[in-house]
Amino acid sequence: xxxxxxxxxxxAENLSTQMYFVELKDSFGKLSIFLKDIxxxxxxxxxxxxxxxxxxxxxEGARLRLLNQDSTFGLINISIDSEFLRWLDMESEEMFKEWxxxxxxxxxxxxxxxxxxxxxxxxxxxx
Numbered sequence: 001x002x003x004x005x006x007x008x009x010x011x012a013e014n015l016s017t018q019m020y021f022v023e024l025k026d027s028f029g030k031l032s033i034f035l036k037d038i039x040x041x042x043x044x045x046x047x048x049x050x051x052x053x054x055x056x057x058x059x060e061g062a063r064l065r066l067l068n069q070d071s072t073f074g075l076i077n078i079s080i081d082s083e084f085l086r087w088l089d090m091e092s093e094e095m096f097k098e099w100x101x102x103x104x105x106x107x108x109x110x111x112x113x114x115x116x117x118x119x120x121x122x123x124x125x126x127x
Contacts, residue, residue, distance in 0.1 A: 004069065004079050004081070004082040004083055004103075005079045005080070005081045005082065006073065006077045006078065006079045006082065006103075006105065007077065007078060007079070008072070008073070008074035008075075008076070008077055008078075009074070009076045009077060009078040009104065009120070011076075011120070011123065012074055012075050012076035012123070013074065015045070015074070015075045015076070015123075016037055016038075016039070016075065017073075017074060017075050017107070018037060018038040018039055018109070019035040019036065019037055019038065019045065019075060019108045019109065020035065020036055020038055020108055020109045020110050021033075021034075021035060021108050021109075021110040021111055022034040022035060022036050022044065024057065024113070026055075029050065029051070029052070030048060030049065030050050030052075031048070031049040031052050031055060031115065032046055032047070032048045032049075033046070033047040033048075033049075033106055033113060034046055034047075034126075035047070035075075035106075035108050038109065042127060043125065043126075043127060044125070044126040044127070045123065045124070045125060045126070046123070046124040046125075046126055047076065047106060047121050047122075047123060048121055048122045048123075048124065049104070049115055049117050049119070049121045050117075050119055050122075051117055051118040051119045052115055052116065052117045052118075053088070053096065053101065053116040053117065053118070054088070054115075054116050055113060055114060055115040055116070056113070056114045057111055057112075057113050057114075058111060058112050058114075059110070059111050059112075060107070060110070060111055060112050063112045073105065073107045074107070075106065075107060075108070076104060076105075076106055076107075076121070077104065077105040077106075077107065078102055078103070078104055078105075078120075079102070079103045079105075080100070080101070080102055080103070082103040084103050084114055084116065085101055085103050085116065088101070088116060099118055100118065101116055101117070101118060102116070102117055102118070102119075102120065103115070103116055104116075104117060104121065
């Protein structure tokens with residue numbers, strides 16, 4: 001089993017992990033993920049990515065191997081050396097090798113969202 005080398009993204013270290021999925025918008029090269037706090041549902045967090053190469057969404061039950069590999073996942077996690085990035089490197093015949101791609105995983109109570117991006121996301125609190 002190959003390691004994924006994930007860590008909690010430092011800008012998200014203080015965010016609640018008790019969030020549930022509300023909406024995902026993919027528009028004009030930007031991906032926005034909207035989550036609500038389970039304890040304070042009127043608080044919405046928007047995680048906005050620019051410069052995405054791709055993403056995938058799975059219910060958490062479909063990603064048990066990943067979750068069992070590392071129980072320290074936060075709300076937003078990052079890796080620059082993951083199985084997903086290695087697969088993308090192989091599939092693209094190393095087309096993006098020089099791009100310094102990042103693999104983000106957004107873990108919430110409903111699903112796990114993998115995002116491959118060049119840039120880190122922006123966070124917005126909506127009330």
